[in-house]
Amino acid sequence: MxxxxxxxxxxxxxxxxxxxxxxxxxxxxxxxxxxxxxxxxxxxxxxxxxxxxxxxxxxxxxxxxxxxxxxxxxxxxxxxxxxxxxxxxxxxxxxxxxxxxxxxxxxxxxxxxxxxxxxxxxxxxxxxxxxxxxxxxxxxxxxxxxxxxxxGFRQITSSTKPIQTADDLKGFKIRVPVSPLWTSMFKAFDSAPASINFNEVYSALQTKIVDGQENPLAIISTAKLNEVQKYCSITNHMWxxxxxxxxxxxxxxxxxxxxxxxxxxxxxxxxxxxxxxxxxxxNLQKELSEKGMLFNQAKADSFRDRLRQAGFYAEWKGKYGDEAWSLLERYSGKLA
CATH class of the missing domain: 3.40.190.170 (Bacterial extracellular solute-binding protein, family 7)
Incomplete structure (x- = not known):
């Protein structure tokens, strides 16, 4: 095929x-x-x-x-x-x-x-x-x-502003999946994460229950989230x-x-x-841009530094345990 x-x-x-x-x-x-x-x-x-x-x-x-x-x-x-x-x-x-x-x-x-x-x-x-x-x-x-x-690697979309640095996430109302890790990470950025199942995301964005969400470009496109979001910030914050x-x-x-x-x-x-x-x-960034979505490249170091400062990595290392964290850092390099 x-x-x-x-x-x-x-x-x-x-x-x-x-x-x-x-x-x-x-x-x-x-x-x-x-x-x-x-x-x-x-x-x-x-x-x-x-x-x-x-x-x-x-x-x-x-x-x-x-x-x-x-x-x-x-x-x-x-x-x-x-x-x-x-x-x-x-x-x-x-x-x-x-x-x-x-x-x-x-x-x-x-x-x-x-x-x-x-x-x-x-x-x-x-x-x-x-x-x-x-x-x-x-x-x-x-x-x-x-x-x-x-x-895919996940990007942040918004109806209100581009996300350039970690400071832009302070107070930002963002939809996250029903998962403790997502909630924990965005709380470390002082955001206001809301856990919403995926089948309710479009309507939550449309009715302004949240200002933004984060997903890979393939989902942003196939779910037509560009219809209810103006900005897409390339953060690659999670795979x-x-x-x-x-x-x-x-x-x-x-x-x-x-x-x-x-x-x-x-x-x-x-x-x-x-x-x-x-x-x-x-190819999707070009196609979504042609449909009116505005893209920007976020500063990854800003977000990574904020997570370290907030104790995010140390907290999750404790939750996963030494064996699991050691396996992760074997591929990611030192995080905490």
Whole structure:
């Protein structure tokens, strides 16, 4: 499958199989499984998920029908996390930072200003840090697939002003996901963070409940947040990814040959999605600028210094413990 920016950004709902319709309508599958996520159908995650579901159906000779529920159709992030834990849905992709409400160590990959570039991210997440987090996730009776999917480096948008330095965040009303790490970081900047689920972000910005939010460019674009935000400040303040999670009991009930096929295609789709997001982000600043969004390059050192001064790194080192923090700094360099 060849992906272009046109495919990713202008696709309609047909880009993802509707929940009740299989891409292969012939015959009844032996296993009908639900996969839910919170992203629009045009995001690379769902484009690759559709391709993945079709490949699984083909390789299992029609035994598996993986149904895709995009755009928070099955509820908020917290709702869907509860459902995948109970077995109401079998698969769910979720940011490690939000997963940390259940698995505290999962948010370590999103420590503010820890990763300088993608090379460092993938070395860490495909290496020992990722293995450590997957082991912690397993303790919650969830299975995390080998390769985390990309969400991207996060940027701050605003309806009121550009964010240049840490001082610009003082008193700033910003939406953050339902995650202690996000709230802690923006409180260290003396901001006013509000935890709001993603399916409510557009309306919260539109009604001025908050003045800004932070997300990777691919989500800012596919969720059309530029319609309700004027400024985008390139901060790269956190890297964020999606763990592809499975209900452990549901996964172990599948025959071994089916699990092997599914894991192969899920992990392959995750690697392709990483490349898609990188390509998409490389062009989105120009495209969003043409739609009227104003960009500025923030001063990263200002934010990193403020976090050190506020004791943010020292606090989270204490929460994660020496083993986890040592693994992080093996890739990030000294933080605290």
């Amino acid at each position: 060849t992906l272009t920016r046109r495919t990713l950004l202008t696709a309609t709902g047909a880009a993802v199989a509707l929940p009740t319709i299989s891409a292969f309508a012939q015959g009844k599958a032996e296993f009908t499984l639900k996969y839910a996520n919170n992203l629009p159908v045009t995001h690379p995650m769902n484009v690759r998920a559709k391709e993945m579901a079709e490949a699984i159906r083909t390789d299992t000779k029609g035994r598996v029908d993986l149904q895709i529920f995009p755009s928070s159709q099955l509820g908020s992030d917290t709702d869907m996390l509860s459902q995948v834990r109970s077995g109401g849905i079998e698969f769910f992709t979720l940011s490690g930072l939000i997963l940390s409400t259940l698995v505290p160590a999962a948010s370590i990959t999103g420590i503010g200003f820890a990763f300088h570039d993608y090379d460092t991210v993938w070395k860490a997440l495909d290496g020992e840090l990722g293995a450590f987090v997957r082991k912690e996730i397993a303790k919650a009776n969830l299975l995390a697939m080998d390769h985390i999917w990309d969400n 964020d990814g999606f763990w592809f999670l499975a209900n452990r009991r549901a996964w172990e009930r599948l025959p071994e040959d089916v699990r092997t096929i599914m894991a192969k295609h899920i992990n392959a789709a995750g690697l392709k999605e990483r490349a898609d997001v990188a390509a998409l982000n490389a």
